[in-house]
Amino acid sequence: DFDPNADAKRxxxxxxxxxxxxxxxxxxxRGIVNHVEYTLAATRFSFAxxxxxxxxxxxxxxxxIETFNDTNEFFTAKDVKRCYYLSLEFLLGRAMQNALVNxxxxxxxxxxxxxxxxxLEELYEHEHDPALGNGxxxxxxxxxxxxxxxxxxxVWGYGIRYTYGIFEQKIVEGRQVEHPDYWLVTANPWEIExxxxxxxxxxxxxxxxxxxxxxxxxxRWTGGEIVQAMAYDNPIPGFDxxxxxxxxxxxxxxxxxxxFHAFNRGQFLDAVKERQRAEYISAVxxxxxxxxxxxxxxxxxxxxxxxxxxxDCLRRFKKKEGRxxxxxxxxxxxxxxxxxxxxxxxxxxxxxxxIEGLDWDKAWDLTRQCFNYTNHTVLPEALEKWPxxxxxxxxxxxxxxINDINYKFLCEVRESWGDVGEKLSKMSIYQEGYEKMxxxxxxxxxxxxKVNGVAAIHSELVKKDLxxxxxxxxxxxxxxxxxxxxTNGVTPRRWIHCANRGLSNLFSEWLGSDSWLKELTMLxxxxxxxxxxxxxxQWADVKKQxxxxxxxxxKLNCDIDLDPENMLFDIQVKRIHEYKRQLINCFYIIHRYFxxxxxxxxxxxxxxxRACLIGGKAAPGYAVAKTIIKLCNNIGLxxxxxxxxxxxxxxxxxxxxxxxNAQTIIPASDISQHISTxxxxxxxxxxxxxxxxxxLIVGTMDGANVEIREECGEDTMFxxxxxxxxxxxxxxxxxxxxxxxxxxxxxxxxxIVSGKFSLGDGEAHSEFVGLIEKIRNNGGGYNGxxxxxxxxxxxxxxxxxxxxxxxxxxxNWIKTSIKAAASMGKFxxxxxxxxxxxxxxxxxxAERPAPDQSPM
Ligand code: B1N
Numbered sequence: 001d002f003d004p005n006a007d008a009k010r011x012x013x014x015x016x017x018x019x020x021x022x023x024x025x026x027x028x029x030r031g032i033v034n035h036v037e038y039t040l041a042a043t044r045f046s047f048a049x050x051x052x053x054x055x056x057x058x059x060x061x062x063x064x065i066e067t068f069n070d071t072n073e074f075f076t077a078k079d080v081k082r083c084y085y086l087s088l089e090f091l092l093g094r095a096m097q098n099a100l101v102n103x104x105x106x107x108x109x110x111x112x113x114x115x116x117x118x119x120l121e122e123l124y125e126h127e128h129d130p131a132l133g134n135g136x137x138x139x140x141x142x143x144x145x146x147x148x149x150x151x152x153x154x155v156w157g158y159g160i161r162y163t164y165g166i167f168e169q170k171i172v173e174g175r176q177v178e179h180p181d182y183w184l185v186t187a188n189p190w191e192i193e194x195x196x197x198x199x200x201x202x203x204x205x206x207x208x209x210x211x212x213x214x215x216x217x218x219x220r221w222t223g224g225e226i227v228q229a230m231a232y233d234n235p236i237p238g239f240d241x242x243x244x245x246x247x248x249x250x251x252x253x254x255x256x257x258x259x260f261h262a263f264n265r266g267q268f269l270d271a272v273k274e275r276q277r278a279e280y281i282s283a284v285x286x287x288x289x290x291x292x293x294x295x296x297x298x299x300x301x302x303x304x305x306x307x308x309x310x311x312d313c314l315r316r317f318k319k320k321e322g323r324x325x326x327x328x329x330x331x332x333x334x335x336x337x338x339x340x341x342x343x344x345x346x347x348x349x350x351x352x353x354x355i356e357g358l359d360w361d362k363a364w365d366l367t368r369q370c371f372n373y374t375n376h377t378v379l380p381e382a383l384e385k386w387p388x389x390x391x392x393x394x395x396x397x398x399x400x401x402i403n404d405i406n407y408k409f410l411c412e413v414r415e416s417w418g419d420v421g422e423k424l425s426k427m428s429i430y431q432e433g434y435e436k437m438x439x440x441x442x443x444x445x446x447x448x449x450k451v452n453g454v455a456a457i458h459s460e461l462v463k464k465d466l467x468x469x470x471x472x473x474x475x476x477x478x479x480x481x482x483x484x485x486x487t488n489g490v491t492p493r494r495w496i497h498c499a500n501r502g503l504s505n506l507f508s509e510w511l512g513s514d515s516w517l518k519e520l521t522m523l524x525x526x527x528x529x530x531x532x533x534x535x536x537x538q539w540a541d542v543k544k545q546x547x548x549x550x551x552x553x554x555k556l557n558c559d560i561d562l563d564p565e566n567m568l569f570d571i572q573v574k575r576i577h578e579y580k581r582q583l584i585n586c587f588y589i590i591h592r593y594f595x596x597x598x599x600x601x602x603x604x605x606x607x608x609x610r611a612c613l614i615g616g617k618a619a620p621g622y623a624v625a626k627t628i629i630k631l632c633n634n635i636g637l638x639x640x641x642x643x644x645x646x647x648x649x650x651x652x653x654x655x656x657x658x659x660x661n662a663q664t665i666i667p668a669s670d671i672s673q674h675i676s677t678x679x680x681x682x683x684x685x686x687x688x689x690x691x692x693x694x695x696l697i698v699g700t701m702d703g704a705n706v707e708i709r710e711e712c713g714e715d716t717m718f719x720x721x722x723x724x725x726x727x728x729x730x731x732x733x734x735x736x737x738x739x740x741x742x743x744x745x746x747x748x749x750x751x752i753v754s755g756k757f758s759l760g761d762g763e764a765h766s767e768f769v770g771l772i773e774k775i776r777n778n779g780g781g782y783n784g785x786x787x788x789x790x791x792x793x794x795x796x797x798x799x800x801x802x803x804x805x806x807x808x809x810x811x812n813w814i815k816t817s818i819k820a821a822a823s824m825g826k827f828x829x830x831x832x833x834x835x836x837x838x839x840x841x842x843x844x845x846a847e848r849p850a851p852d853q854s855p856m
Contacts, residue, residue: 020063020066020851021059021062021063021066023104023105023108024108025108025111025112025115026112028059028105028108028109028112029112029115029116031058031059031062032052032055032056032059032112032113032116033055033116034059035054035055035056035058035059036051036052036055039054039055039058040054040055042055049118049122049123049126050126050186052113052118052123053096053123053126053127054186054189056096056109056113056123057095057096057127057189057190058189060096060099060100060103060109061189061190061235063103063105064099064103064235064237064244065192065235067103067235067237067242067243067244067848068233068235068244068246070242070848070851071242071243071244071245071848072246074846074848075154075846076319078846079320079331080154080843080844080846081154081330081331081332081333081841081842081843081844082154082155082156082313082316082331082332082333083153083154083155083156083332083333083334083335083841083843084155084156084157084158084309084313084332084333084334084335085141085144085145085148085155085156085157085158085334085335085337086158086159086305086306086309086334086335086336086337086341086344087137087138087141087157087158087159087337087338087340087341088159088160088285088286088301088302088305088337088340088341089132089133089134089137089138089141089159089285089337090130090132090133090138090141090142090145090157090159090247090249091131091132091133091134091135091138091139091141091142091166091659092129092130092131092132092142092234092247092659093129093130093131093139093142093494093658093659093660093662093663094124094127094129094130094659094660095127095130095190096123096124096127097124097498098146098237098493098494098498099190099237101239101493101497101498102146102149102150102237102238102239102493103237104240106120127660128183128185128186129165129183129658129659129660130165130183130188130190131165131166131181131183131658131659132159132160132161132162132165132166132249132285133165133166133285134166134285134287134288134289134575134617135289135290135574135575136289136376136488136574136683136684136685136686137289137337137338137376139659139685140337140454140488140685140829141157141159141337142659143489143490143491143494143495143685143829144157144829144832144833145157145236145245145247146236146238146239146491146493146494146829147489147491147828147829147830147832147833148236148238148245148833149236149237149238149239149241149243149244149245150238150239150240150241150243150493150518150830151238151830151833151834151837151845152238152241152243152845152846152847152848153245153833153837153841153843153845153846154245154843154846155245155841155843156245156246156247156248157236157245157246157247157248158247158248158249158250158305158309158312159247159248159249159250159305160249160250160251160282160285160301160304160305161191161232161249161250161251161282162282162283162284162285163182163184163251163279163282163283163284164180164181164182164183164283164284164285165181165183165285166181166285166287166617166658167179167180167181167287167617167620168180168181168656169617169655169656169657170655170656171629171633171653171655174629174630174633174634174637174653174764175626175629175630175633176617176618176626176629178287178620180284190234190235191232191233191234191249192232192233192234192235193230193232194230194231194232194233195230197230197231197312198228198229198230198231198253199228199229199307199308199311199312200226200227200228200229200255200256201226201227201228201229201252201303201304201307201308202221202224202225202226202307203224203225203226203227203300203303203394203395204223204224204225204393204394204396205221205222205223205224205225205396206221206222206223206224206396207219207220207221207222207396207397207400208220208222212357216359218354218357219353219354219397219400220354221350221354221396221397225255225278226255227252227253227254227255227278227281227304228252228253228254228255228256228278229250229251229252229253229304229305229307229308230250230251230252230253231248231249231250231308231312232248232249232250232251233246233247233248233249234246234247234248234249239493239517239518240517240518241847241848242847242848242849242850242851243846243847243848248309248312250282250304250305250308250309251279251282252278252279252280252281252282252304253278253279254274254275254276254278254279255275255278280297281297281300281301281304282301282304286298286301287617287619287620288619288621289575289577289619290377290379290381290382290575290577290579291379291381291382291619291622292381292382292383292384292385293621294385294386294387294390296390296394299343299386299390299391299394300394302340302341302342302343303343303347303394303395303398305341306341306343306344306347307347309341309344310344310347310348310351311351313332313334314332314351314356317331317332325352325356325358325362325366328366328369328370329366329369329370332370333369333370333371333372333449333840333841333842334370334371334372335372335373335374335836335840335841336371336372336373336374336444336448337374337376338373338374338375338376338377339373339375339383339384339440339441339443339444340384342373342384342440342441342443342444342447343395343398343440344371345367345371345405345443345444345447345448346395346398346401346402346405346443347398348363348366348367348370348371349363349364349367349401349405350397350398350401352366352367353401354397360404364405364408367447368447368448368449369449370449371444371447371448371449372448372449372450372451372452372840372841373444373445373447373448373450373451373452374451374452374453374454374486375441375451375452375453375454375458375462375466375682376454376682376683377682378458378461378462378465378466378679378680378682379579379680383439383440383441384439384440384441385431385437385438385439385440386437386438386440387435387436387437387438388430388435388436388437388438389435389436391438402429402438402443405429405443405446405447406428406429406430406446409427409429409446410424410427410428413427413473416473416476416477417473417476423469426469427442427469427470427473428442429442429443429446441466441467445467445470448482449482449840450481450482450483450484450839450840451467451482451483451484452483452484452485452486452840453483453485453486453682454485454486454487454488454682454683455485455487455488455682455683455684455703455704455706455707456485456487456706456707457679457701457702457703457706457724458485458682458683458703459483459484459485460485461679461724462483463483467483470482470483471483484839484840486832486835486836486839486840487683487704487707487826487827487832488683488684488685488688488704488827488829488832489685489688489826489827489828489829489830489831489832489833490685490688490689490692490827490828490829491828491829491830492516492517492520492692492828493517494663495663495666495688495689495692495693496517496692496693497517498663499662499663499664499666499667499689499693500542500546500666500667500693502541502542502545502546503542503667503693503694504517506535506538506539506542507523507526510525510526510529510535511523511525511526518830520824520825520826520827520828520830520831521825521826522825523821523822523823523824523825524822524823524825525822526818526821526822527818527819527822527823530815530818530819531815535818536811536814536815536818539694539814539817539818540810540814542694543667543668543670543694543817544564544565546667546668546693547564547569547668548564549664549667549668550562550564550569550664550665550667550668551563551564553661553664553665554613554652554654557654557655558652558653558654558655560636560640560650560652562611562650562652563609563611563647564668566609567609567610567611567650568608568609568610568611568670568671568803568804568807569611569613569668569669569670569671570610570611570612570613570669570670570671570672570673570698570803571613571614571615571665571666571668571669571671571672571673571690571695572585572612572613572614572615572616572672572673572675573613573614573615573616573654573657573662573665573666573672573686574616574657574684574686575616575617575618575619576616576617576618576622576625576626576628576629577622577625578624578625578786578787579676579677579680579681579787580675580676580680580681581675581676581677581787581789582614582616582628582632583628583631583771583789584675584789584792584793584796585612585614585673585675586614586628586631586632586635587745587748587749587789587793588793588796588797588800589612589635589639589649589651590635590748590751590752590757591744591745591747591748591797592610592649592800593635593638593639593642593645593649594747594748594751596644596645596648596649597642597644597645604644604645604648607648607804608803608804608807608808609647609648609649610648610649610650611650611651611652612649612650612651612652613651613652613654613665614632614651614652614653614654615653615654615655615657615661615665616657617656617657623767624771627764627767627768627770627771628771629653630764630767630768631752631757631764631768631771632651632653633653634757634758634759634761634764635651635757636650636651636652636653637759638756638757638759639651640652662686662689666686666689666690666693666695667693667694669690669693669695670695670696670807670813671695671696671697671698671718671803672686672687672690672695672696672697672698673697673698673699674686674687674697674698674699674700674702674703674705675698675699675700675720675721675796676700676702676703677700677702677721677722677727677787677788677792678700678701678702678721678722678723678724678726678727679702679724679727680702680787681702681703682703683703683704684702684703684704684705685704687699687703687704687705687708688704688708688824688827691708691712691716691820691821691824691827692821692824692827693821694817694818694820694821695817696716696717696718696803696816696817696820697716697717697718698717698718698720698796698799698800698803699717699718699719699720700719700720700721700722700792701719701721701723701724702724704827705717705719707826707827708824708827711823711824711825711826711827712819712820712823712824713819713820713823715816716816716817716819716820716823717820718799718800718802718803719799720792720795720796720798720799721788721791721792721795721796722788722791722792727788730788730791731786731788734784734785734788734791735784739785739790739791740790741776741790741793742790742793742794744793744794744797745790745793745794749772749775749776752768752769752771752772753768753769753772753773775789775790
């Protein structure tokens with residue numbers, strides 16, 4: 001509508017607002033105290049640190065909202081192409097420090113608070129980690145958001161606002177105990193609730209067909225139950241830009257229409273109960289990492305957030321007048337973070353065909369151009385397959401659409417390839433058998449423009465092992481570049497500047513500016529100073545301070561004393577999984593212990609002292625992983641209490657590994673372990689964080705380790721183990737009884753079986769024996785040593801000996817560590833996201849200009 005007074009009105013409002021909230025100390029203090037008084041209704045003359053944290057958070061939120069609103073307005077005015085990152089997990093970690101750093105106001109906040117008697121770093125510790133993810137996949141999504149905002153891309157994240165994030169892990173008598181993570185207890189100051197942004201999501205019901213006024217056959221999905229999705233926006237500020245993007249998370253709420261029948265029958269409470277069931281959908285994050293669990297509620301979560309998201313995105317697309325559907329692929333694209341949101345493909349088809357009235361072929365053409373799929377794992381147990389009957393029950397219209405998609409696709413294949421039965425059955429969305437299954441990965445490939453893996457070796461395995469038929473087919477069809485690689489990264493803002501301020505300052509000082517935070521390849525400049533004893537000294541100092549900090553954390557959380565001055569810190573932190581081989585780490589620790597035991601005290605004194613630190617959560621239903629945690633803890637009890645050796649070797653299980661603990665743990669490493677069986681870890685991302693923070697890697701030729709080695713040089717890594725192409729042959733030979741086990745490993749296994757680490761606990765003992773026997777009595781396949789620990793153990797020991805040798809030569813160690821860290825430029829998510837932006841999303845830079853200093 002034309003409003004002749006629009007400019008005057010705008011001007012007036014602008015004057016009321018004066019200007020953006022000031023970045024000066026006075027304005028910051030006024031903001032904080034105002035929130036103490038008016039938002040928290042606490043008295044401004046005495047407020048606790050907790051209240052100060054919350055008031056400070058609200059004052060930062062005010063600033064975020066300004067840049068957030070204006071960025072959105074700018075995107076809309078420019079009508080830029082938008083990309084939507086769909087993920088069931090976002091492992092954000094704490095927001096306060098990150099927001100201050102990215103808004104470039106941390107120093108003034110520090111001053112403002114100090115002046116009224118509060119310590120900013122202390123406030124940071126008051127924030128409860130938002131932990132809406134399991135591990136690498138969810139953390140990657142969070143690092144990506146930081147880079148998307150920083151690179152001025154018009155991308156929004158979409159996901160679920162789980163009431164409970166990943167469980168909190170406590171260790172009781174050496175075992176994992178899960179506690180619910182009710183992270184919203186103290187209301188979340190970082191989110192913006194949007195009660196006015198809601199969409200209806202249907203489940204169950206049935207599908208009718210009817211003829212529309214043009215005589216076309218149409219489908220109508222009715223009945224079943226409706227829940228509402230309500231939006232919560234989480235502003236994501238970019239670094240060194242005025243752009244702030246959005247992470248929109250959906251909460252499930254009861255449908256709007258109240259069930260008056262139940263009410264009239266006097267079953268008011270039942271009606272309320274029924275409505276509460278809706279909220280169950282967004283109640284809890286599934287705590288599995290790299291395994292698939294075919295639960296109906298999980299499928300409901302997937303559809304719930306996808307349905308609301310696609311409706312929201314199409315509504316935004318249609319808002320501009322005069323849109324034609326042909327414009328859709330040039331204005332909208334979606335990135336599927338693994339197959340978890342793949343039901344978005346048939347959902348898009350449903351909305352385009354049933355609601356918007358497009359014909360099938362047009363809808364399919366648009367859909368295929370809009371979607372892209374990232375694969376994050378080749379482990380068979382993680383590949384999603386939903387029973388067709390479950391989809392039919394929960395989403396009857398989608399099953400029909402999946403049938404159509406599959407039928408037409410297979411016809412296409414037959415047309416260009418002829419009837420190649422074997423290949424056809426591998427490419428079908430359906431896996432035939434006793435129970436018909438829907439292979440989500442096949443649907444994601446068929447419905448996508450680009451498919452990518454997350455590290456070079458992984459992307460090759462995706463083509464070779466998962467989708468070879470598709471690769472051939474699309475090549476023949478003239479799409480040889482459908483399968484691509486985009487190597488993962490991490491954001492240096494959180495993982496260096498926030499987590500390791502000492503190192504960040506060192507980088508800026510030696511490089512002459514802090515531009516490396518946006519252009520990480522600049523770190524290479526450090527190599528010019530490799531021989532400077534001053535740099536070496538500062539480097540060692542920073543590491544020592546970080547080790548002291550972690551030592552305090554471990555004392556507080558585990559009541560174990562470490563010696564940060566004299567011990568090498570050896571760290572393995574990641575989800576507990578057999579393929580990640582925490583067990584081979586345990587075996588080596590025991591072996592090292594035995595070696596020390598056998599030495600004379602004089603010889604012991606010549607050894608490198610090591611603190612072996614392990615941390616990570618096990619999926620609550622993953623018994624073997626839980627046994628491994630118990631074993632780590634028991635090894636710790638034996639070693640740490642042995643007066644002969646405890647000075648030289650300690651073992652600690654660090655409880656509740658999460659993003660904020662990682663920010664303390666990672667900067668303190670001398671070495672870290674990334675030791676998955678070759679071909680199993682798609683990428684890994686903590687490996688990157690460790691090296692950037694001046695740690696060296698003991699690792700296999702797997703995932704991103706391969707590329708880190710390429711960038712940093714062979715001499716910076718302790719590589720061991722079979723190469724990926726050798727693994728199948730080793731398993732095959734093992735099946736035929738050709739599988740030697742070294743004497744050293746035999747000794748370790750015998751000791752475990754003899755009960756040396758069971759500490760009189762019969763249950764633990766039989767679990768430990770189970771672990772060992774499975775590996776020893778190699779029957780091949782999953783029942784034997786599938787992850788070839790026995791094969792890789794001797795070379796693992798050698799790699800560890802090389803670690804000691806280099807560590808004894810401190811100057812060389814430090815130079816190697818500087819060289820490695822300085823060579824990590826490739827592994828920023830800024831580089832990853834640029835690749836997504838250019839190769840996959842085809843986005844333009846949409847940088848919002850500096851806001852006007854004066855009212856218009
Ligand atoms: O994704 C990370 C990679 O760096 C890791 O190597 C990879 O293991 C991880 C099902 C997953 N792959 N698949 C999952 C998570 C939850 C779930 O329910 C699978 N996580 C990964 C980032 O690329």
